[in-house]
Amino acid sequence: MADNVSLTQQPRVRIAAGVLLLAVVGVAIWYWIAAGRESTDDAQVDAHVTQIAARIGGTILRLPVGDNQQINAGEVLVEIDPRDYQVALEKARAELADAEANALAAQSNVPITSTETTSNVATAHSGVEQAQGGVSGAERELDAARARLTTAQARVREAEANAVKAARDVERLRGLLAKDEVSQQQFDGAVSAAEAQKAAADSARSQIAEAEAGIRVAESKVVQARAGEQQAHAELQTAQTGPQQVAATKARAAAAAAHALQAKAALAQAELNLEYATVKAPVKGIVSRKSVEVGQIVQPGQPLMAIIPLDTIWVTANFKETQLAELRPGQKAVVTVDAYGGRKFTGHVDSIAAATGARFSLLPPENATGNYVKVVQRVPVKIVLDGGQEAEYLLRPGMSVVPTVYTK
Numbered sequence: 001m002a003d004n005v006s007l008t009q010q011p012r013v014r015i016a017a018g019v020l021l022l023a024v025v026g027v028a029i030w031y032w033i034a035a036g037r038e039s040t041d042d043a044q045v046d047a048h049v050t051q052i053a054a055r056i057g058g059t060i061l062r063l064p065v066g067d068n069q070q071i072n073a074g075e076v077l078v079e080i081d082p083r084d085y086q087v088a089l090e091k092a093r094a095e096l097a098d099a100e101a102n103a104l105a106a107q108s109n110v111p112i113t114s115t116e117t118t119s120n121v122a123t124a125h126s127g128v129e130q131a132q133g134g135v136s137g138a139e140r141e142l143d144a145a146r147a148r149l150t151t152a153q154a155r156v157r158e159a160e161a162n163a164v165k166a167a168r169d170v171e172r173l174r175g176l177l178a179k180d181e182v183s184q185q186q187f188d189g190a191v192s193a194a195e196a197q198k199a200a201a202d203s204a205r206s207q208i209a210e211a212e213a214g215i216r217v218a219e220s221k222v223v224q225a226r227a228g229e230q231q232a233h234a235e236l237q238t239a240q241t242g243p244q245q246v247a248a249t250k251a252r253a254a255a256a257a258a259h260a261l262q263a264k265a266a267l268a269q270a271e272l273n274l275e276y277a278t279v280k281a282p283v284k285g286i287v288s289r290k291s292v293e294v295g296q297i298v299q300p301g302q303p304l305m306a307i308i309p310l311d312t313i314w315v316t317a318n319f320k321e322t323q324l325a326e327l328r329p330g331q332k333a334v335v336t337v338d339a340y341g342g343r344k345f346t347g348h349v350d351s352i353a354a355a356t357g358a359r360f361s362l363l364p365p366e367n368a369t370g371n372y373v374k375v376v377q378r379v380p381v382k383i384v385l386d387g388g389q390e391a392e393y394l395l396r397p398g399m400s401v402v403p404t405v406y407t408k
Contacts, residue, residue, distance in 0.1 A: 036408030038327060042378060043317035043335075047397040050283055050307040052077060054298045055276040058084065067290050071307070075281045078292065078304055082277040085270065092263070092270040099256070099263040106253035114246050124232065131229035138225040142218035149211035156208055159201035166194035285309035313395055314350065314385065317403045318357060318378040326407035327352060333383045336402040337395065345395075346386045349405055353380040381405075 058080035065077050290305040292298060315335055319327065331349045336342050356377040358364060383403050385395075 036326075037404055037406055038319060038323045039402060039404040040317055040319050040323070041400075041402050042319075043315055043383075043401050043403050045313055045395045045397050045399040045401060046316045047308050047310065047313040048283075049397070050285065050309065052279060052281075052304045052307060054078075054080065054279070054300055054302050054304055056080065056085070056273050057299045058082075058277065058297070060292055060294050060296045060298060063292065063294050065287050065290070065305075067287060069287045071281045071285065071287060073281055073284045076278060077281055077287075078279040080277040080279070080298070082274055085274040085277055089267070089270040089274050092267040096260070096263040096267045099260040103253070103256035103260040106249075106256040110246070110249050110253055114249075117243070117245055124238070127232040128229070131225065131232035135222065135225040135229050138218060138221040142215065142222050145211060145214035145218040149208065149215055152204060152207035152211045156201065156204035159197065159204040163194065163197035163201045166197040279304065281307060283307060283309045284311065308397060310393060310395070313397065315347065315383040315401055315403055317381045317383055317401075317405075319381050321356070321377045321379055324352065324379055327381060327405060328407070332406045334404045334406075335383065335385065336404070338400050338402070340394065345389050347383050347403075348386070350382040350384040353382075355379075 060078060061081045062079040063077075064079075065071055065075075071077070285307040288306045288308055289303075292304050298304065315333075327349060329349050329351055333347045333349055335345045335347055337345065356379050358377055383405075
C-alpha cells in the first residue's frame with residue numbers, strides 16, 4: 001500500500017518541480033528583459049506655451065486668426081486701431097524738431113557768448129587804464145592849479161607890500177612937496193607908482209581868484225575822473241563774470257541737448273507704440289485660448305491668446321527617486337504614446353531636474369513637524385524626442401506617455 005501512495009505522489013512532485021522551474025525561468029527572463037531599463041507611467045508631453053498679450057491699449061480692429069489655427073512666425077495675429085498712436089507719433093516728431101532747433105540755437109550761442117565776454121574783458125581793462133590815466137591827469141592839473149594859487153598868493157603879498165610902500169612914499173613926498181623940497185614931477189611920479197602898485201595888487205588878487213577857480217575846476221575833474229575810474233572798475237568786474245556767463249550758456253545748451261534727447265526717446269516710444277498696434281506671432285505654432293474679438297477694447301498687458309510651438313516638444317517623466325541611480329543625460333529612451341495605440345517614438349534623456357516635484361509645489365511638505373512619513377519622491381526628467389519622426393505634428397502637450405530609458 002505504501003508503494004501505491006508513493007506512485008501516486010510522483011506525478012504531483014514532477015508537476016510542482018516543473019512549475020517551479022517555469023517560474024524560475026520566467027523570473028530570469030523578466031530580469032534579463034528589465035535589467036538596464038527604467039520606466040514610468042507618470043509622464044506627459046510638454047511644450048512651450050507662448051502667451052500673447054497686448055502691449056498697448058485700444059480697440060481690436062482686425063483679428064485674422066482663429067482657435068487651433070496653425071500660424072507661422074511673423075504672421076499678423078491682432079490689429080489694434082492705430083489712429084491715436086499715429087497722432088502721437090506726429091506730435092512726437094514735431095516736438096523733436098522744435099527741441100533740436102532750440103538745441104542748435106543754444107549751442108551756437110556758446111561761441112558768441114565766449115567771444116563777447118573776451119572782448120568785454122579787454123575793453124573793460126582798457127577803460128580802467130584810461131580812467132586811471134584820467135585820474136592821474138586830473139590830479140596833476142589840480143596840483144598845478146594849487147601851485148598857481150600859491151604863486152598868486154605870493155604875488156599878492158608882494159604887490160600889497162609894494163603898494164603900501166608906494167603909498168607911504170606918496171605921503172612922505174606930499175609933505176616935502178608942501179615945503180618945496182621936492183618937485184611936483186617927483187610927487188606925481190610917486191603917485192603914479194603908488195597907483196601902479198595898487199593896480200598890480202588888485203591884479204594879483206584877481207589871479208588868486210582865477211587860481212582858486214582853477215582849483216575848483218581841477219577838483220571837479222578829479223572827482224569826475226575818480227567816478228569814471230570806479231565805473232570802469234565796475235564794468236571790469238561785470239566783464240570778468242564772463243566765464244560764469246559762458247558756463248551758464250553751456251549749461252543751457254546742454255539742457256537743450258538733453259531735451260532733444262528726451263524728445264528723440266519720446267519719438268522712439270511713439271514709433272514703438274504704433275508698431276505694437278500690430279501684434280505678430282513670435283514663433284510658429286498653433287493658436288489656442290483666443291480670448292478677444294473684433295471691436296473689443298483691450299488694456300496693456302491683457303492676454304489675447306496663446307501659441308504652442310509643436311516643433312519643440314519634449315516629455316517630462318516623473319521617475320521615482322529610487323530609479324535615478326543609473327539615469328544619465330544622453331541615454332537612449334523609447335516613448336510609448338497611449339493616444340496612438342502604443343506607438344513608439346525614440347529620444348534621449350536631456351536633463352534631470354534639480355529638485356523633486358514636491359519641492360516645487362505651492363505648499364512643499366514640511367518634514368520637521370514630528371509626524372514625518374517617508375514617501376518615495378518623484379524627480380522630473382526631461383526627455384527630448386529625436387527628429388524626423390513627425391512627432392511634433394502628432395503629439396500634444398498634456399498627453400500621457402510611458403517612457404523607457406535604457407541605462408545600459
